[in-house]
Amino acid sequence: MKLYDTQRSGNAWKVRLLAGFLGIALERETLSIDRGDLRSPGFLAIAPMGQVPVLALDNGTHLGESMAILYFLAQGSPWWPGDVARQAQVLAWLSFEQERHMKPLAQLRLHLALHRDRDPAGEEFIHFAREARQSLQILDAQLSRQGATGWVATTDAPSIADVALYPYTRLAPMGGIDLSACPAITAWLGRIEQLPGYQPLFPGAPEKNFSTSESA
Ligand SMILES: N[C@@H](CCC(=O)N[C@@H](CS)C(=O)NCC(=O)O)C(=O)O
Structure with a gap:
């Protein structure tokens, strides 16, 4: 399989x-x-929404949207629970990630750390910061309810909800969001990073997770 x-x-x-x-x-x-x-015709032919990620399957099918790809890859593994009510709980946190979590955190990181082309004191970015903090408070409260060994939507083993919520939470400090006010999140990030097979953003170089330079 190939990931774009x-x-x-x-x-x-x-x-x-x-x-x-x-x-x-x-x-x-x-x-x-x-x-x-x-925006190239070749990419748009396999990705009508014009965004990554896209997963190309060996049979020629292309899957877009990170949630759909996680769902596909997790089938038959403990990362997608067998019980239907548990599956619904995982889906609820996937929806939360797409609707309330990813956008404000991604916008803050993209424009304040990577492109550095917006004013953090501007109205739009104050709004994103408020939304990002609210979303992280909700996640922190959920993780605290789940207990010291629990996961976002499950208790005995992590699910794709943990995978979906990890990247933009981990990268939140790049957009000026201080995670020290979220102790349950901080502990959960550490638990994810200890799981066998964990991959940093830059393979083999966890210290580059927060890098902004072209060469990094
Ligand atoms: N809902 C989509 C969002 C994908 C997304 O925002 N991809 C960004 C990169 S992280 C992208 O392709 N941006 C380029 C663009 O939108 O033109 C998902 O979860 O996969």
């Missing part, structure tokens, strides 16, 4: 994380937004 990603895509990182935990080797084709790769 970009070097710093948090949404594609979700897929590489789960593949690492499952021991699945993915071929990787890393595209460049700046070069216009995501």
